[in-house]
Structure formats: structure tokens, C-alpha cells
Amino acid sequence: MTMNDIDEPVRAELNRLRESIDNIDAAVVHMLAERFKATQQVGLLKARHHLPPADPARESRQIARLRQLAESAKLDPAFAEKLLNFIVAEVIRHHERIAERSAGESGATGA
Numbered sequence: 001m002t003m004n005d006i007d008e009p010v011r012a013e014l015n016r017l018r019e020s021i022d023n024i025d026a027a028v029v030h031m032l033a034e035r036f037k038a039t040q041q042v043g044l045l046k047a048r049h050h051l052p053p054a055d056p057a058r059e060s061r062q063i064a065r066l067r068q069l070a071e072s073a074k075l076d077p078a079f080a081e082k083l084l085n086f087i088v089a090e091v092i093r094h095h096e097r098i099a100e101r102s103a104g105e106s107g108a109t110g111a
Ligand SMILES: C=C(O[C@@H]1C=C(C(=O)O)C=C[C@H]1O)C(=O)O
Pocket: 039, 042, 053, 054, 055, 056, 058, 059, 062, 087, 088, 091, 092, 095
């Protein structure tokens, strides 16, 4: 049995479910793009005011909140935490890059 041997009603159901998955994936990409736009602004603000790229206390509060939300949505809280940590690690990398660039610019002579 391969994917080519699927009966028509099963194929139709699979296609319907996959259309929904594709819509959800598109929404996730758009939401992440908006989130990164906001975090880039936070990175610029932090660099301008010499604040550290990471804020572990804020992250702890976000993890506790997301774990609760995940539980009430019947999503594995450990998965929600891993996903947030993955995203935040990327954000912190961006903030470090922004801080380096900002330090380079303010250290430049302009000559
Ligand atoms: C965006 C921030 O910077 C970092 C990234 C966070 C995030 O992606 O949610 C949270 C805390 C910080 O470690 C922030 O401080 O709010």
C-alpha cells in the first residue's frame, strides 16, 4: 500500500485535512513574522539604552504563562516550553547582533 493506492473518499478526507494544515502553517509563519518585527524593535531599544540582549526573568514568566495556556488548550506544556525556548534563542541571537552593530556604529569615528 502506497500513497498512490488510496481510495477516493480517503484521498478526499486527507486533502481536506491537509488544506487545513496548510492554512494553519501559513498563519504560524505570519504570526512569527509579526513577533520577530516586534522583537527587532525591542532589540533596537535595548541596544540604544545599553540593556542586555536576554531577560531571563521575563522568559521565566513567559514559560509559566505558556505552560498554563498549553495545559488548558490540551497541548503538551513541555512542547510549548521547548518551542518558546527555540524562538527566544533566535531572538537573543538577533539582539546580540543588533547590540554589536550599534556598538560598532557608536565607536566609529565617522572620519
Ligand atoms: C523580546 C525580548 O528579549 C528577549 C526575547 C524574549 C522573547 O522573544 O519573548 C523574551 C525575553 C528576552 O530574553 C524582551 O526582553 O522582551
